[in-house]
Amino acid sequence: MQLRLLAFDHPDSLTLTAAVQREYVVRYGEEDVTPVEPAQFAPPNGLFAVGYLDDRPVACGGWRRVAEAEDGVGPDDAELKRMFVLPDARGRGLARSLLVYLEVSARDAGCHRMVLETGTEQPEAMALYRSEGYEPIPNFGTYREHPLSRCFAKSLLDVAGLPAVG
Template sequence: MELRITGYDHPDAVTLTAAVQQEYVRRYGDVDTTEMLAEHFAAPHGVFVVGYLDGEPVACGGWRAKDSSYEYLRDGDAELKRMFVVPGARGRGLSRVLLRHLESSAAGAGRRRVVLETGTEQPEAVALYTSEGYAPITKFGVYRCAPESICLGKELAAG
């Protein structure tokens, strides 16, 4: 898979993040209402990546800087957002490649921990993150009070 930094507002990123939202509708009954702006993913405060197979966009994800001004987070956090692989490309380890790339990028930017929110209706995501060393953290974000919300974090090695 070829990974390209595209930005959150790139047409391929827009298409894939719309597909992510439809996945949330299918699994949870509604879209994710977390505020997401292109500038959240602009260097040096974040990055958004699209993965391509044979020139076709098949995966996406990004991180954005977060700090202690956000409830339950701390200085040096990077929040992982919109990790997604299209159904036809799943089962090939692409999400793991993308995740490791994003972690490396965040560490290189001086972030010390990656945090994320997923949910009980995404068991594949939970399995991926826990297999990569993520552990439960205090819930944060728009869905912190939702029973299906799962928040995980992982300390990063210095970039």
């Protein structure tokens, strides 16, 4: 997979984020309504990456620095958003590779911890995060009171490796 750093509102980013929203509708009955602004994913306070196979965008994900302390998360944290791999590209380790890249880039930007919100209807996502050392934390953000919401965090202080973008 070749990773390219793109704006959150780049056409390929928009195509993939629309696909993840359709997946949320299938799994939860509605789109994710968490407020996101494209500028939040611009360095140095964020980043958005799109993964390509044979010049076809198949995966995406990004992080944004938490702006204000709330619900146990704060400005030293990076929030993982819009991690997604198209169904026909799954099972190749693309999400894991993208996650590692995002962790390293957030650490290199000065973030100490990666936090995320997912849900019970995404068991494969929860399994990936747990296998990469994420631990459950109290819910935060838009869905903190939702019964299907699950939040996780991982320290970035010991994350090894340097990101490589092809």
